[in-house]
Amino acid sequence: MAIDSDQTPVTLRWAVFLLRGQAVAVGLIAAWLVVADFTATTTDLVSALMVTAFAIGAAIALWALGSALLRRRAGARAPAIVLQLMLLPIGWFMIQGGLGWLGVPLIALGLGVTWLLVSPPTTRALGFE
Known part of the structure; x- marks a missing residue:
């Protein structure tokens, strides 16, 4: 029996799964914003539309980065990490605002996905070693 050495590592698969999960969550928020x-x-229509467009763009970007990483496009790793690190200040300000129940998981999610993206198996799969 031959072993497929081109198999996607579990760290990369989990990173893609979590990025796509974030894309779906942000997409649902964007849909709610459209309704709102x-x-x-x-309302300040211009501001409302800008926030909605930002949410739609973020959802598309997260999904596209997940797809690119699944195809092992090394250039998608850095933007994905940047988006994950953006969760840190968001989570911190949520904690400061009394929403620790949401801020702490967001920080953990950002750090966790970042770790998955820089882990040795993912690094090798993306051709950085």
């Missing part, structure tokens, strides 16, 4: 944009009685 259309149903709000008073």
